[in-house]
Each structure stands twice: as structure tokens, then as C-alpha cells.
Amino acid sequence: MTIEELKQKLSTLSDDLRRDCAKIIAETSTEYFKGRFRDKAYDARPWRRTALATHGLGDAP
Numbered sequence: 001m002t003i004e005e006l007k008q009k010l011s012t013l014s015d016d017l018r019r020d021c022a023k024i025i026a027e028t029s030t031e032y033f034k035g036r037f038r039d040k041a042y043d044a045r046p047w048r049r050t051a052l053a054t055h056g057l058g059d060a061p
Helices: 003-011 015-038
Strands: none
Touching: none
């Protein structure tokens, strides 16, 4: 699908539905990328434990 085809499809939706779709896409993509960063999925090496995590003051897996 090209960007022009996407624009054409989106133009047929009602204004309310377009706003709702934009919110859903934004929230979904934000959560996806937060998860990938949290899991450090981009290089397959786990995060090193920090002093805060070692002492129970930070989020540790």
C-alpha cells in the first residue's frame, strides 16, 4: 500500500473515526516500542543490573 492509497482510504472515514484511529495507533505503537526498549529487543543483549536495581530501588527483571 502506498501513502496515497492510505490517504485515500482514511479520507473515506468519518472525522470521529479518524481521530479514534489515530489515538489507537499512537497508543499501540507507543506501548510496542516501550516494550521493545524495556526488553532491549533491538540488540538481544540484556540490560546490565545497576546499583539501584541491586539494592531494590529500581526496576529489575
